[in-house]
Amino acid sequence: xxxxxxxxxxxxxxxxxxxxxxxxxxxxxxxxxxxxxxxxxxxxxxxxxxxxxxxxxxxxxxxxxxxxxxxxxxxxxxxxxxxxxxxxxxxxxxxxxxxxxxxxxxxxxxxxxxxxxxxxxxxxxxxxxxxxxxxxxxxxxxxxxxxxxxxxxxxxxxxxxxxxxxxxxxxxxxx
Numbered sequence: 001x002x003x004x005x006x007x008x009x010x011x012x013x014x015x016x017x018x019x020x021x022x023x024x025x026x027x028x029x030x031x032x033x034x035x036x037x038x039x040x041x042x043x044x045x046x047x048x049x050x051x052x053x054x055x056x057x058x059x060x061x062x063x064x065x066x067x068x069x070x071x072x073x074x075x076x077x078x079x080x081x082x083x084x085x086x087x088x089x090x091x092x093x094x095x096x097x098x099x100x101x102x103x104x105x106x107x108x109x110x111x112x113x114x115x116x117x118x119x120x121x122x123x124x125x126x127x128x129x130x131x132x133x134x135x136x137x138x139x140x141x142x143x144x145x146x147x148x149x150x151x152x153x154x155x156x157x158x159x160x161x162x163x164x165x166x167x168x169x170x171x172x173x174x175x
Contacts, residue, residue: 007074007075008034008036008041008043008074008075008077009034009043009069009072009074010034011032011033011034013072014032014034014043014045014069015029015032017068017069017071017072018045018064018065018068018069021064021068022047022061022064022065025060025061025064026049027047027048027049027053027057027061028047028048028049028094029045029046029047030046030047030048030084031044031045031046031084032044032045032046033046038078040076040077040078041075041076041077041078042077042078042079042080043069043077043078043079043080044080044081044082045061045065045079045080045081045082046082046083046084047061047081047082047083048083048084048098049098050097050098052083052098053082053083058081058082058083061081062079062081065079065081066079086153086155087152087153088152088153089150089151089152090104090151090152090153091151093121093145095151096118096121096126096145096151097121099118099151099153100118100119100120100121100168100169100170101117101118101160101165101168101169101170102117102118102153102154102156103115103116103117103118103153103154103156103160104116104117104118104128104151104152104153104154105151105152105154106126106128106143106148106150106151107148107149107150107151108143108147108148108149109146109147109148109149110147114128114130114141114143115130115154116128116129116130116131116141117129117160117164117165117167117168118168119140119167119168119169120168120169121145124144124145124146125142125143125144125145126142126143126144126145126148127140127141127142127143127167127168127169128140128141128142128143129141129164129167129168138161138163138164138167139167140167
C-alpha cells in the first residue's frame with residue numbers, strides 16, 4: 001500500500017528486482033530501506049559479500065541497481081547502495097563468517113561480556129582469540145554460538161598482531 005501513496009518502489013519490489021542479479025555478481029542483499037519522508041526520498045540497498053564491499057563493488061552494484069530500478073515507473077528518489085555499518089549486530093552464521101578476523105564484543109546469555117578477535121565458526125562453536133592474564137598471552141576460547149545473545153564488531157585504530165590473526169585463522173591480508 002505504501003508504494004501507491006508515495007510513488008516509490010516497495011521494499012519487496014526492490015528485493016525481487018535486485019536479488020538475483022546481486023547474487024549472480026556475488027553479493028547478498030542484507031536489507032532495503034525505503035524512506036519516503038526524506039527530502040529527496042531515498043531508497044537504500046544494504047549489500048554484503050564474504051570479502052566485504054569496496055568502493056568499486058559499491059559503484060558496480062549502484063549501476064546495476066539503477067539500471068534495474070529505472071524499469072519501474074516511480075516517483076524520483078535517491079538510490080544509495082551501501083555495506084552494513086560496523087555497528088550492525090552479528091545475527092546469522094553468515095555474519096559471523098564474514099566478520100572472522102575482526103575484533104568483536106560478545107554478550108553471553110549469562111549477562112557476561114567477552115571481547116576478542118573472532119575466529120572460525122564450526123559446529124555451533126565460535127573461536128574467540130582473547131588475551132589471558134596479566135601478561136596478555138593469547139589463547140582461543142570456544143564459545144557456544146547459542147550462548148551469544150549479542151555480537152558487535154568493534155572499531156580498531158591499529159592493526160592486530162600477526163599472532164592474533166593467525167589464531168583467528170587469518171593470514172593477515174584478507175581481513
